[in-house]
Amino acid sequence: MAPVRFxxxxxxxxxNRLVDRSERTVQxxxxxxxxxxxxxxxCQGCGEALGARYALDAAMRATGGRLVAVNATGxxxxxxxxxxxxxxxxxxxxxxxxxxxxxxxxxxxxxRVKGRSDIRVVSQAGDGGAVDIGFGCLxxxxxRNDDVLFICYDNEAYMNTGVQxxxxxxxxxxxATTEAVGPHxxxxxxQGKNLPExxxxxxIPYVATATVADLHDLEDKVSRAMxxxxxxxxxxxxxxxxxxxxxxxxxxxxxxxxTQTGLFPVFEAERGRVxxxxxxxxxxxxxxxxxxxxxxxxxxxxxxxxxxxxxVAALQSMADATxxxxxxxxxxxxxxxxxxxxxxxxxx
Amino acid sequence: xxxxPFAITLEVGSSLANRTGxxxxxxxxxxxxxxxCNDACPAGENIQQWLYLAEDGSYEAAWxxxxxxxxxxxxxxxxxxxxxxxxxxRAQVDEAVGINELERFLGDRALAxxxxxxxxxxxxxxxxxVVGSGPGGLSAAYHLRLLGHDVVVAExxxxxxxxxxxxxxTYRLPRHIVHGxxxxxxxxxxxxxxxRRVDDLDAAMExxxxxxxxxxxxxxxxxxxxxxxxxxxxxVSALDLLHRAQEPDRPSIGxxxxxxxxxxxxxxxxxxxxxxxxxxxxxxYRRTRDRMPAHEEELRDAVEEGVRxxxxxxxxxxxxxxxxxxxxxxxxxxxxxxxxxxxxxEADALVLAVGQAADLTLVRSLPEIAVHGxxxxxxxxxxxxxxxVFAGGDVVAGARTLTDAVGHGKKAxxxxxxxxxxxxxxxxxxxxxxxxxxxxxxxxxxxPQAQRPRLDAARRASTFDEVVAGLDESTALFEARRCLSCGxxxxxxxxxxxxxxxxxxKVEEGHGYSFDYDFCKGCGxxxxxxxxxxxxxxxxxx
Numbered sequence: 001m002a003p004v005r006f007x008x009x010x011x012x013x014x015x016n017r018l019v020d021r022s023e024r025t026v027q028x029x030x031x032x033x034x035x036x037x038x039x040x041x042x043c044q045g046c047g048e049a050l051g052a053r054y055a056l057d058a059a060m061r062a063t064g065g066r067l068v069a070v071n072a073t074g075x076x077x078x079x080x081x082x083x084x085x086x087x088x089x090x091x092x093x094x095x096x097x098x099x100x101x102x103x104x105x106x107x108x109x110x111x112r113v114k115g116r117s118d119i120r121v122v123s124q125a126g127d128g129g130a131v132d133i134g135f136g137c138l139x140x141x142x143x144r145n146d147d148v149l150f151i152c153y154d155n156e157a158y159m160n161t162g163v164q165x166x167x168x169x170x171x172x173x174x175x176a177t178t179e180a181v182g183p184h185x186x187x188x189x190x191q192g193k194n195l196p197e198x199x200x201x202x203x204i205p206y207v208a209t210a211t212v213a214d215l216h217d218l219e220d221k222v223s224r225a226m227x228x229x230x231x232x233x234x235x236x237x238x239x240x241x242x243x244x245x246x247x248x249x250x251x252x253x254x255x256x257x258x259t260q261t262g263l264f265p266v267f268e269a270e271r272g273r274v275x276x277x278x279x280x281x282x283x284x285x286x287x288x289x290x291x292x293x294x295x296x297x298x299x300x301x302x303x304x305x306x307x308x309x310x311x312v313a314a315l316q317s318m319a320d321a322t323x324x325x326x327x328x329x330x331x332x333x334x335x336x337x338x339x340x341x342x343x344x345x346x347x348x
Numbered sequence: 349x350x351x352x353p354f355a356i357t358l359e360v361g362s363s364l365a366n367r368t369g370x371x372x373x374x375x376x377x378x379x380x381x382x383x384x385c386n387d388a389c390p391a392g393e394n395i396q397q398w399l400y401l402a403e404d405g406s407y408e409a410a411w412x413x414x415x416x417x418x419x420x421x422x423x424x425x426x427x428x429x430x431x432x433x434x435x436x437x438r439a440q441v442d443e444a445v446g447i448n449e450l451e452r453f454l455g456d457r458a459l460a461x462x463x464x465x466x467x468x469x470x471x472x473x474x475x476x477x478v479v480g481s482g483p484g485g486l487s488a489a490y491h492l493r494l495l496g497h498d499v500v501v502a503e504x505x506x507x508x509x510x511x512x513x514x515x516x517x518t519y520r521l522p523r524h525i526v527h528g529x530x531x532x533x534x535x536x537x538x539x540x541x542x543x544r545r546v547d548d549l550d551a552a553m554e555x556x557x558x559x560x561x562x563x564x565x566x567x568x569x570x571x572x573x574x575x576x577x578x579x580x581x582x583x584v585s586a587l588d589l590l591h592r593a594q595e596p597d598r599p600s601i602g603x604x605x606x607x608x609x610x611x612x613x614x615x616x617x618x619x620x621x622x623x624x625x626x627x628x629x630x631x632x633y634r635r636t637r638d639r640m641p642a643h644e645e646e647l648r649d650a651v652e653e654g655v656r657x658x659x660x661x662x663x664x665x666x667x668x669x670x671x672x673x674x675x676x677x678x679x680x681x682x683x684x685x686x687x688x689x690x691x692x693x694e695a696d697a698l699v700l701a702v703g704q705a706a707d708l709t710l711v712r713s714l715p716e717i718a719v720h721g722x723x724x725x726x727x728x729x730x731x732x733x734x735x736x737v738f739a740g741g742d743v744v745a746g747a748r749t750l751t752d753a754v755g756h757g758k759k760a761x762x763x764x765x766x767x768x769x770x771x772x773x774x775x776x777x778x779x780x781x782x783x784x785x786x787x788x789x790x791x792x793x794x795x796p797q798a799q800r801p802r803l804d805a806a807r808r809a810s811t812f813d814e815v816v817a818g819l820d821e822s823t824a825l826f827e828a829r830r831c832l833s834c835g836x837x838x839x840x841x842x843x844x845x846x847x848x849x850x851x852x853x854k855v856e857e858g859h860g861y862s863f864d865y866d867f868c869k870g871c872g873x874x875x876x877x878x879x880x881x882x883x884x885x886x887x888x889x890x
Contacts, residue, residue, distance in 0.1 A: 008403065008829040008838075010793030013879060015841025018404055018829065027845035030854045038850045038867035039363030044371065045871035049848040084358035085365060215845060241871075249872030252846055256790065282790070 011216045025215050026058050033060040033089060035069075040087040041079040045248025047238035047255065048076055048126065048153045051212045055151055055236060056090060058219040059122055062226035066119045067091065068107055072100035072129030075160040076153060098133045100125050101141035104148040112147075120226060121147065127154040127168035131193045142202035142231045149225050149232045152195060155240035163243040167193035170263075171318070172311050173295045175243070180298035189314060196269075199233040203272040206232040210266060212239070213256035217266065217278055224268070237264050245294015257289040262323035263315070280328045286316045368849060372870030374885040376843075376863055381782035381835025381881060385447060388435035390752040391418045391487075392759075395432050395447055396836060402450060402828040408463055410828075411454040415465060418754050419490040419533055420483060420512075422459055422525045425452020426816070427516055428751045429643045437784045437834050443797040446819075446827045453824040459528045465536055469496035474768045477502065477558040479546050479710065482510020483750045484741025485564035486530065487757025488764070489538045492562075495765045499538045500556060504545035510566050511742075512750065514591045515613075517620050518812045523594075548713055549737070560736040560764050563711070563724065564757065567704040567742035573608075575666045575698075582669070586617040586701035593620050593812075600625060602696025606671060607631045608663055609701030610639075615646040617699045618655040622809045630656045630693065632663060634676050634684045649815065652805045660684060663698070671695050706743045720745070729763035729773045730756060738764055782835025786881025791842065795830055798823040837861075837882040843874035 007018045015028030026032055035056035042049040059067055068091045071077045077094050080087040095103045104123035111119050123141075125134055130152035141148060157175050158164040165175040165187055172186040180186050199207045205228050210218040218236065225232040239246060239254040246254050258264040259278070263286060266278035290296040290312065291304075301307040323329055352359065385395040393414060401410035414421045425448055436444035457463075474497045478485045481503040489499045507513050512526045534540060546552045553561055570585030584601075586609065592599045605621040607614050610633035618629040631650070633640060636659050640647065651657070658673070662684070665672035671693045676684035705722045717732045718725040724732060724739045731738050740756025742748045766773040801817040808815055819827060837860060844852045844861055851868035852861050875883045 006793060006795055006826050006829055008793065008831070009791050009840050009879060012791040012793065013840040013842050014845030015839070017839045024841070025845065028841040030844075030857060034850050037363060038864070039366035039368055040849070041363075041366065041368070042848060044869040045873050046848045050846065050873075053848070053850070080363070085361040085363045087363035247872070249876040251848075251871075251873055252877050 014215055025219055026061050027054060027215055027219075033057045033065070035060055035088065035090045036080060037087050037089050039085070041082065042075070043240075043242050043248070045241045045251045046075075046079075047212050047240060047251045048155055049079070050251065051153050051218075051236045051238040052076055052124065054212065054215060054218050055124075055222050055234065056122065058222035059120070059149070059226055060090060062223045063118075063120045068093070068111075068119060068121050070095070070100050070104040070107060070121065070123040072123075072125030072134050073097035074126035074129050074158075075155075076124065076126060078160050097129055099137050100129060100134055101137040101146075101148065101150055104150070105141050105144070105146040108147045120149070122149045122151060124151040124153065126159070127152060127156060127195075128158045128166045130154075131167040131195050139198075139202070142199060142204050142233070145204060145230045147229045147231070149222075149234060151234045151236060153236050153238045154195075155238050155243060157240070157243050159240050159243040168195070170315075172299065172308075172315060174245075174298060175295070185298045185308075186295070186311075196233065196235045196267075199235075200269045200272045200274075202231070204231040204233060205229075205271060207235075207269040207272075208233070208267065209235045209237070209264070211237040211255040211259055211264065213252050213259060214266065214278065221268065243295065245297065246292055250292055254289070254292060257284055257292070260284045261286045261289045262319035262328055263289060265322050265326040265328060267326055274326065277326050277328055280323070283329065286319050287312060290315065367866045368869050369851075369864075369866045372865070372868060373888050373890070374870045374872070375865060375868065375888055376870070376872065376874050376883050377886055378837060378861070378882055379835070379884050380779055381786070382779040383782050383834040383836065384435035384437055385432035385445075387778075387781055388431040390431065390747065390749065390755040391424070392755055393417045393432075396831065396833060398454070399445070399447070399450065399828050399831040400833065400838060402454065402824070403831065405825060407454055407457055408461075411458045411463060412466075414451065414454060417758060419465075419487060420455075420529045420750075420754060421451050422455025422529055423483070423512055423521060424751060424754070425449065425455045425818075426525065426814075427512070427521045429645070429749060431751075437782070437787060438830060438832050440784050441789050441792065441832070442794065445830045445832075446797050446800070449798075449800050449819050450824055450827055453819045453821075455529070456525075456818055459525070465494075465532060468494050468536060471498070472496040472768065474498065474559045475500070475557055476764060476768075477546075477553055477556060477561040478564060479549075479561065480510060480564035480566055480741070481508035481530075481540050481542075482564055482566050482741060482753060483512060484566075484753035484757045484760075485510065485562065486533055486538075487754040488562045488564065488738075488740065488761045489540075489757075490533045490536065491758050491761030492764060493533075493536045493538050495761065497765070497768070500558070501538060501540040502544045502546045502552070503540055503542045506542055508540045508542055510564075511568075514594060515587065515616075516750075517590060517593065517616050517623075519619070519623070519808065519815050520616075522814050547709055549710055550713070559768060560738065562730075562757070562760050562764065563732075563737065563739040563743060564741040564753070565706060565710060565743050567706045567722075567748060569705045569707050570700060571703040571705055572700065573702055575663055582666075582696065583698045583700060586613045586699050587704065589617050589699055590620060593624060598624055602626065604628045604695050605630070605697045605699060606663075606693060606695040607699040607701055609633065609703070610635065611641045611701060611703070612643055612646050613704070614699075614701035615642045615650045615655070617701050619650050619653055621697075621699065622653050622655060623812055626697075628656065629654070630658055630695075632658045632661045632671075632673065632693070634660065634662045635682075636660060636678065639678075639682065653808050654805075658693075662686070664690070666698065669694060669696065671698065704742070704748075708743075729767075730760035731763060731767070736767065779835070782881055784834075787832060787834060788877060788879050788881075789832075791840065791877075791879035792832055795826070797830070798827045833880045835881050838880060840879060842877050842879060843883060846873045846877045848873065 171189040178187040398413035430448040433444040605626040675689040741753035
């Protein structure tokens with residue numbers, strides 16, 4: 001009998017009883033580390049709490065549990081460690097908002113001096129700590145090619161302090177500092193700060209993006225990152241129900257739409273060159289993504305019609321440009337994956 | 349107490365002390381919903397469950413699950429019009445799951461491997477007479493026997509099977525399949541007495557000391573219509589034709605054959621006429637294609653085999669091999685009305701397929717049993733007005749299909765069993781339907797239906813060989829795995845993975861999940877990301 005290569009949910013779901021355990025995700029394992037355990041104070045449906053557990057559990061598996069995590073200030077630090085409680089079930093330390101990459105560099109150096117090459121270091125921050133406040137330290141860490149995996153959990157604003165704009169906030173999004181008022185409501189249209197591409201410009205060994213909507217992909221990337229030494233950068237899109245004004249149950253759905261509209265490209269780069277992209281499976285218009293988020297509500301009138309067609313069109317052309325730049329549709333043939341195909345996002 | 353470091357006043361605590369479950373206003377709960385396939389199955393099969401078993405190659409367990417409801421999977425896998433596939437939610441994603449072909453695969457494998465049915469319950473001491481050995485009678489006999497009753501089936505024809513043996517053409521349902529599945533029922537201890545016609549039920553029951561009876565006498569009488577100047581020598585009923593085509597010396601029917609009617613029997617008759625040598629087989633039907641009662645598949649197969657169709661036509665005269673056809677037009681109510689336009693159609697034979705009725709001689713001797721029109725009236729438990737006498741299949745009102753008959757047989761068997769024990773028949777509450785809107789189809793891999801190989805159309809017109817072939821094992825496994833498991837957990841671990849609060853617990857590896865309400869914040873991510881809609885949010889009692 002020819003082997004059957006079709007497994008009902010393929011590699012889309014967390015687990016799959018029809019495939020060998022080794023092909024299922026770390027998260028499907030009842031014995032996963034739960035690096036970030038229950039009782040943390042993240043909001044309902046927090047994408048960052050989810051993304052952090054996904055990434056760190058995968059890193060824990062990749063390193064056999066010999067892992068140190070250095071955390072910048074931000075939601076992730078605040079909701080996980082109100083004194084004297086901690087949600088972390090890994091070696092974890094926090095210093096300041098700006099210096100997480102530098103502290104991680106120090107930890108890695110200390111381990112090297114002690115001859116503990118088996119223990120690996122992860123540094124993590126939100127987009128504020130990575131894109132803005134910790135940027136100098138991060139760029140230095142890249143430049144020195146220190147042996148650290150830096151993970152940015154990107155929720156596109158300073159959520160912990162009340163949703164202020166960051167360098168990663170998308171155009172037109174409402175934040176507390178870019179209110180939806182005046183002739184050009186929401187955040188300005190500008191270049192933004194594309195940290196994955198900035199990281200690539202440092203020619204470090206490995207740069208990748210991922211989202212909480214594709215667990216297999218995220219875990220693969222963490223494993224790949226832990227298999228190499230030197231500076232590595234992983235940028236994970238983690239929707240924030242509070243700051244984005246999305247339903248707490250929609251966190252994964254919003255992240256999925258960010259990828260399926262082309263707004264958020266999912267790719268891997270080695271030494272500054274893109275080597276793989278995750279093709280769009282069900283192409284969706286950006287409107288589908290915008291409509292389910294309160295931060296873009298001002299683009300639509302109360303009846304649901306588009307109130308700012310120019311803005312929506314500009315966001316659509318941003319998505320189109322990203323699709324073209326990374327070959328997100330053409331890539332469908334480049335990397336065959338079970339169930340790839342295009343279509344429109346079904347109501348879910 | 350351990351000495352704490354400088355400037356530290358509290359020991360390290362875990363966030364597990366913080367019961368975030370108190371934030372919740374709605375709680376997720378696991379539910380079981382009724383999948384549309386199960387809902388649509390006239391035989392009441394738990395299709396989703398046997399697909400689940402087949403998905404990992406547990407074919408025998410899957411077959412046993414079918415056999416719990418339906419003793420004729422190999423027959424059904426060929427002759428059922430699969431309303432399950434019509435209802436299948438996957439049709440809205442790509443194509444319906446090929447349930448029918450999988451049922452056939454399992455049925456055939458059971459026959460090939462000689463899988464035996466589980467032993468019946470201990471003898472109850474009750475005896476039940478089943479009149480008719482068609483699918484309804486056999487289904488009832490099988491279930492009654494499993495429940496421990498002595499069952500005798502009286503069959504007036506020389507061989508058992510009813511329409512499976514004498515009605516459905518062999519190119520759709522080979523006879524060795526019918527025999528194989530009937531033999532398996534006989535092996536359970538069901539006695540089938542062929543050539544025994546029951547005309548006096550009271551006498552038959554008294555002679556055989558039967559405590560109850562199930563009448564599954566079918567609808568075997570072809571209806572007739574009068575055609576002016578019709579030459580009765582050239583007229584034949586569709587059932588006669590189908591019956592005679594089974595015999596070793598097949599009848600010759602002529603070069604030009606006209607079939608009058610628009611149901612499945614008309615299609616079978618036309619396709620059979622082609623195989624008996626008719627160069628031209630024309631179906632004449634008084635309405636339009638979309639109003640035709642024949643199933644789409646039957647129609648398609650007939651057209652593929654060169655059968656021609658004449659819509660909106662009635663036969664009004666017959667003279668010397670020439671039929672007079674009047675064109676019809678549908679009125680506002682969709683009824684065909686004569687137009688006064690005529691044409692002629694040459695025909696060596698005219699096959700009437702204008703409906704079937706039951707031969708109700710048997711119940712005429714039982715005055716309390718109500719006959720409404722041409723069917724026996726029964727209650728929701730399939731019992732007639734005569735206590736202990738039940739009826740089902742084509743002889744009662746409803747859709748006249750094999751699968752409906754099997755469903756009637758099962759239902760009647762359970763009702764008879766309850767009646768014999770002096771209990772009320774159990775009526776299980778049905779779960780709410782698992783509609784398409786509950787699914788998150790993102791998670792299912794894209795995969796169109798596996799196609800069953802089909803006999804070449806050119807060869808079909810000259811042979812009674814089976815037209816549709818079965819699946820091989822790899823395509824069967826593929827097809828089973830296309831099931832979306834609508835409304836019922838299939839252990840994909842999504843809820844376990846997507847909870848930001850680790851509040852989903854595995855009860856036991858491979859056996860479902862539970863919620864840890866101490867920490868579940870009620871975000872609803874598990875509900876949204878459950879592929880099959882097996883979780884719901886319900887308001888918390890506050």
